Amino acid sequence: MNLERLWTPWRAEYVAGDTNADPNAGCFLCDGPRVGNDAASLILKRGSHAYLMLNKYPYSTGHMMAVPFNHGGDLASLATEIGDELWALAQAAVRALTDEYRPEGFNIGMNVGTPGGAGAPDHLHVHVVPRWAGDTNFMPIIAGAKVLPETLEQTYTRMLPRMGAAGAL
Numbered sequence: 001m002n003l004e005r006l007w008t009p010w011r012a013e014y015v016a017g018d019t020n021a022d023p024n025a026g027c028f029l030c031d032g033p034r035v036g037n038d039a040a041s042l043i044l045k046r047g048s049h050a051y052l053m054l055n056k057y058p059y060s061t062g063h064m065m066a067v068p069f070n071h072g073g074d075l076a077s078l079a080t081e082i083g084d085e086l087w088a089l090a091q092a093a094v095r096a097l098t099d100e101y102r103p104e105g106f107n108i109g110m111n112v113g114t115p116g117g118a119g120a121p122d123h124l125h126v127h128v129v130p131r132w133a134g135d136t137n138f139m140p141i142i143a144g145a146k147v148l149p150e151t152l153e154q155t156y157t158r159m160l161p162r163m164g165a166a167g168a169l
Contacts, residue, residue, distance in 0.1 A: 029123040030071050042156055045092060045163040049082040052089045052163070054156055059129050061148050061155055062101050064093045066126040073122040075112050086126050093128040096162035103130035 032041035042054040066089035111117035
């Protein structure tokens with residue numbers, strides 16, 4: 001089989017950057033919960049201090065982020081109750097992803113500050129990335145793209161019912 005084209009049109013916005021973006025626009029992690037449409041914002045679960053959402057540009061299918069409602073990038077000054085809820089949301093994500101996708105492992109963590117790899121350095125968030133043996137391939141290296149077996153909408157539809165079963169916060 002000769003692979004000539006692999007279409008991932010949903011990644012065009014990420015690869016090209018949003019040239020129409022307002023440089024004075026707010027933080028997308030703050031704005032998402034305010035939209036009033038959790039499906040459009042990819043929000044799967046809300047707590048008192050934080051929420052769980054799908055990553056719009058996932059590393060793998062089911063990649064989620066636990067995000068505080070409060071804007072801030074300083075982990076050292078994060079209130080304990082917010083940190084506790086972030087971790088509870090990460091655990092809920094692991095339970096739900098395990099039930100739905102049966103990953104063989106996870107990458108879970110934070111990138112703090114721009115030098116630490118944070119794409120949103122001013123708003124802390126915890127990544128929960130499901131992993132499978134052999135899930136790495138040549139595409140990120142050669143084409144600079146990830147290959148995902150389903151759209152974000154399909155992942156959202158699969159995961160939303162699982163979030164209630166993942167445990168209350």
